[in-house]
Amino acid sequence: MLFLMDPLEKAAPDKDTTWALMREARARGHATFFASADDLSLEGGTPVIRARPVAVPTSGGAFRWEGEASWREVSGFPIVWLRTDPPFDDRYVEATWILERVDPARCRVLNDPAGVRAANEKLYALRFPEVCPTTLVTADRARLRAFVEEHGEVVLKSLAGYAGEGILFAQRGMRGLNALLEAATPRGARCEAQVYLPEAAAGDKRILLLDGEPLGAVLRVHGAGEERNNLHLGGSAARTALDEDDLRIVRTIASQLRADGLVFVGIDVIGGKLTEVNVTSPTGIQELEEHEGRGAVARVIAWCEQNAPGVRPA
Known part of the structure; x- marks a missing residue:
């Protein structure tokens, strides 16, 4: 698996969702490679990338390079994770254009680059105004x-x-x-x-979806002196359960997410209303497992194993 992401040195091993995905892939016997989206190029019509093999340990925070970076055809990786954080600028758009050229019979990009490019994380939710504020x-x-x-x-x-x-x-x-x-x-x-929404005073739910199905949710609660619930802004994650309003929202948007190739998605819900749909690099899976136990990350990597190009249905 190839992971297009920001520098590994900046990732928090106990918080970062991409790190958790790499760690689980490695634990299940997959070779893992790191690259930045800036490492993408086109040779003729063929996407190539300068990727470096990396080992992420099952515990602890130290990763280990397993070789030097070298140029490879992107389609040589059955699964490519596009997990570069925004801003969604010209360089990001260019990366999606290049990744659209991979051979779908050999390589699956998560999330689909065309789907990501079309899904502004604020406006996408408004495709479903009946569940929005x-x-x-x-x-x-x-x-x-x-x-x-x-x-x-x-x-x-x-x-x-x-x-x-x-x-x-x-x-x-x-x-x-x-x-x-x-x-x-x-x-x-x-x-x-x-x-x-007055319910925002108690936080917002980050619900993680895999192929339109809920992996679970955490309640993100803002810290003192802050109204925003983002974890990197001092917010904390608490245990929560999905209620009927949450499941209604998931049912409403699931088929469109699948149609757009948006496999791993984080939606934000306040008071039974959908406020955002995060498709670029949704976070929260480690916080989810802290409260619900292990299993969500394994489900994601197992889905990759079952849905990689060329895999025959069981």
């Missing part, structure tokens, strides 16, 4: 102001933001609302405005 996407500040005045309390999100970046909170009648709306729409950029 009341939402407005616009660059028009007058419309945003009217939305805030109508609904009282609103969350403003940058469409290009990630990991909690660019989230602002607006309230009816607040001082500095105009300045806040200017910050939310720099240089005429659109933003997403969602009605604030």
Whole structure:
């Protein structure tokens, strides 16, 4: 398996989802290779990459290089994980274009590069407005102001933001609302405005999905002095269960995720409402296993083994 990701030196062995996937793949006897998306090239019409074999231990935090980096055809890897963190910039888009050229009879990219490119993590959820909070996407500040005045309390999100970046909170009648709306729409950029859900005070659910089926969920709770629930911003993960609203959301979106080749996905749910669909490098699987026990990571790698090109159905 080839893992396209950010530098291994920056990964937290006890938190990083990609690290956990590599560790499980290695434990199950698979060769594991590391590369950056910047290592991708096209030779003629053939995607090639400068990849380096790496061993990730079953315990502890030290990885070990098993050789030097060398150029290989991407399609020579039956499974390629596209796990590079945003920003979703021109270099990221270029990587998806290159990865689209792999031979599907020999190589499966997770998640599908065309599906990833088409799925803005804020806007994708709005394909299913019946399970989303009341939402407005616009660059028009007058419309945003009217939305805030109508609904009282609103969350403003940058469409290009990630990991909690660019989230602002607006309230009816607040001082500095105009300045806040200017910050939310720099240089005429659109933003997403969602009605604030009171249940957010208790956190949000990160639900991990594998091929449209839930692996489980954790409740992400923000730290002191912070409204954002992201774990890297001081949030903590607590045990939680999937309720009927959560399962209804999963049933609503599952077939579209499969159609778009979005196999490993993290969705964010607050108060029974879908707020985001994370497809680039969803996190939380180690926190899930901390609370629910081992098994989720093994399910993901087993799915890869069963769905790699050329594998005959059991």
